[in-house]
Amino acid sequence: MESLISKLAIDSLFPRFCLGCHAEGTLWCLTCSINWWPAPVRFGCPFCGKGSLQFVCVDCKGESFLDGLSVFVHYGNPVVREAINQWKYIGDKTVNDILFRWIVRAAPALQPPFSQPVFAPVPLHRFKCRARGFDQAGVLADWCGQIYNQPVFDLLVRTRQTASQAQKSHEVRKLGELDGLFCINPQAIEIPEEVVLCDDVFTSGATMDAAARCLKDNGVKRVWGLVIAKGNL
Ligand SMILES: [Zn+2]
Ligand SMILES: [Zn+2]
Structure with a gap:
């Protein structure tokens, strides 16, 4: 009462x-x-949009580390954009349940092409995580582990805070501004062969690619991404 x-x-x-x-x-x-229910996302290379597959295309392959990306919805979708804003910036936990139900329903379409993946979040810096109260990428990774019945590890640690503007630029990837942005979590017991990185939004992909690079530099063979929304630059 x-x-x-x-x-x-x-x-x-x-x-x-x-x-x-x-x-x-x-x-x-x-x-x-x-x-x-949102319109299905058009498949294409996550970095340049070329082709009709979720895999990174041959042209982008040489300068990126991510192998492909599963996307629930385009970030232009006003319903999902508002849901993510309320979830992330207002910290509305009720949105959690709504988003979870969407991801459960979209799970067959989002399934990464790996047989035994480990799901891992693209982590926030610990200061930002503390300020926000929770890490939405971690929540998404937990959902995926539950939905696909696969393990979830905090494989990465973010070493520094970056201006959100920096992460939006296509060029920062090439300039190496995000080099060393992530390191392997010292508490990670083993390095899996296949990892699916989870995050709420993918724009240029620079941040996720920096995370994928760290994983591959440390022995991970294949890295896929899974995001709620993919935006344009
Ligand atoms: Zn491409
Ligand atoms: Zn309504």
Whole structure:
């Protein structure tokens, strides 16, 4: 009873609107949960868009470390963009359940082409993680481990904070500004052959590629990426 009262009090202070249809009262209404589903993402090289596969193309292969990417939705999708913003910046844990259900439903399409992968987050710097209260990439990696019944390890540690602008540029990858951004977690017991890196959003891919590089430099053979949304630059 007490929790119901406090819930009503919170709802009246912060009225909620459906992410899909903006109806007041709930973050995800029954109608939207039945009818809404995003348009499928067009396959193509995660870095240049060429081709019709999720694999990194031959042209980009020479200068990148990631082998391919599974994407739930394009970041331009307003429903998913708003969900990610509320999840990440407002820290709304209710969005957790909504996103989890989407990922469960999309799981067959997102399945990485590896037989025995280990799922690992692209970690935030610990200061940022502390400020935000949770690491959304870690949450996504945990979901994937659960959904695909595979292990989840915190294989990487982020060594420094980067300006978010720096991560958006295509060029930083080539300039090496993100070199050494990640190192292997000293607590990692073994290095798996296949790793699927999880993150919420992929834009230029510079950050994820820096993570993939660290893994490959340390003996991982194949690295796939799995993200909720892929944006344009
Ligand atoms: Zn709705
Ligand atoms: Zn390419």
